[in-house]
Amino acid sequence: MNCLNVSNSFGLICRAINLQCDLQIPGTTESQEEFILLLNYLSAKERLLVAKYFCQLPANVGSFRVLGQLQQLRILTATEYVLSKQQSDQLQVDLIIFLESQHELLSNLFLSAAFDSEYGMILTSILIDALRNLFMGLARDPKISNLSYVTALCQSLPSDALGVCVHMHLGVLLELHESTEIGEAFANFSAWINEGVDELTFIRTIASKLLPKHQLEALNYLFKQSVEENFKNWKFYIILLQAIASCGQTETQTFIKKYLKSRLIHTATIGCFSSFLHFLLTARAISANTMDVQQNLENYALWYKQNIGEMSYALNMDKFHVVLNMLNDSLHLEQEVAYLEIHVAIAIAPGGKLVQAYKTKCRTHLSQLKADAKRKGAVIELD
Numbered sequence: 001m002n003c004l005n006v007s008n009s010f011g012l013i014c015r016a017i018n019l020q021c022d023l024q025i026p027g028t029t030e031s032q033e034e035f036i037l038l039l040n041y042l043s044a045k046e047r048l049l050v051a052k053y054f055c056q057l058p059a060n061v062g063s064f065r066v067l068g069q070l071q072q073l074r075i076l077t078a079t080e081y082v083l084s085k086q087q088s089d090q091l092q093v094d095l096i097i098f099l100e101s102q103h104e105l106l107s108n109l110f111l112s113a114a115f116d117s118e119y120g121m122i123l124t125s126i127l128i129d130a131l132r133n134l135f136m137g138l139a140r141d142p143k144i145s146n147l148s149y150v151t152a153l154c155q156s157l158p159s160d161a162l163g164v165c166v167h168m169h170l171g172v173l174l175e176l177h178e179s180t181e182i183g184e185a186f187a188n189f190s191a192w193i194n195e196g197v198d199e200l201t202f203i204r205t206i207a208s209k210l211l212p213k214h215q216l217e218a219l220n221y222l223f224k225q226s227v228e229e230n231f232k233n234w235k236f237y238i239i240l241l242q243a244i245a246s247c248g249q250t251e252t253q254t255f256i257k258k259y260l261k262s263r264l265i266h267t268a269t270i271g272c273f274s275s276f277l278h279f280l281l282t283a284r285a286i287s288a289n290t291m292d293v294q295q296n297l298e299n300y301a302l303w304y305k306q307n308i309g310e311m312s313y314a315l316n317m318d319k320f321h322v323v324l325n326m327l328n329d330s331l332h333l334e335q336e337v338a339y340l341e342i343h344v345a346i347a348i349a350p351g352g353k354l355v356q357a358y359k360t361k362c363r364t365h366l367s368q369l370k371a372d373a374k375r376k377g378a379v380i381e382l383d
Helices: 012-023 029-040 043-057 063-072 080-086 091-101 103-115 118-139 148-156 159-174 182-196 199-207 214-227 232-247 250-270 271-286 295-311 317-333 338-345 353-382
Strands: none
Touching: 012 029, 012 043, 012 063, 012 338, 029 043, 029 063, 043 080, 043 091, 063 080, 063 091, 063 103, 080 091, 080 103, 080 118, 080 295, 091 103, 091 118, 091 148, 103 118, 103 148, 118 159, 118 271, 118 338, 148 199, 159 199, 159 232, 182 199, 182 232, 182 271, 199 232, 214 232, 214 250, 214 271, 232 250, 232 271, 250 271, 250 295, 271 295, 271 317, 295 338, 317 353, 338 353
16 A cells, blocks of 8 residues: 555554554553544545555554554444454454453444344354354363453443343353263263363353343243254253353242243143253253252252142143153163152152152162162272
């Protein structure tokens, strides 16, 4: 670009931009004011040329501070900058910097992703890639980011845009792990819950900082995704439910109880086995809402008593039998002694032969699980 073809001062402006981009720490207040004053005197054509010129520059230590200034002066937004770089290998590196420290620029991207009818889908895809890279890194090392951008987004985005932001985060988190079958979720349930609490601590940060005003929306999103045919993202579905339930407000807890009751009636009506398994896993994840394992088991026991033990008060006899049959069919998936002990201990009204047959199968399977665990323990000791 021949800057001098525009005005006598335009070459000076280009050099000033380069100088500012080279500075990791901004100069004196006076020099910054002079730089802003210089930008303010740009003509309409010069503003366009400055935007184009900046987008052609390689990223430097002060580039995004300068981009922030250009955005404040409405010369160039973060959205325009990112769209100009969408084919660049450097873009995702730039976005990690946005997530770490350039929160006003990041906010502009989320706003455009939510409201820009022309480029919203492209920006959404770019942001999803950035979030995926960040979360995959956090899954390996939770110390690489404190997710400070979350608070900044909550403070700067309007509710509708924040809702889009919430959906993006949940969608990316769900896709971090796929299960080959739902039996894997039953077998690994407690291990996944413990991993979410002890290791994947960034999930709790997102739940406590991003979701407080969007808990019902987040739950509706998770419930909707998880009932899709061939859903495989059970691990982070369970971890996210646990995280949301652990910081759930009264309104959220009421919503969850109503959802599970309606889910039971729906499942009993259609007789869908996969729907029933979803129902059980959801109840367990939501019951694990404290840091105390024993308290979580007591929460589940109370839920099981009220919803399964007393289901005859909510279901007619045909639907009661449907649920009982699905409980029988799900026994082979039960791999955790603690949950099966609850099923054995709690009575199912009004009793009868079918209930007794189920209880007998429960005890047999429980004995087998305990025997298997004892054999494994003996093998470990021998080793």
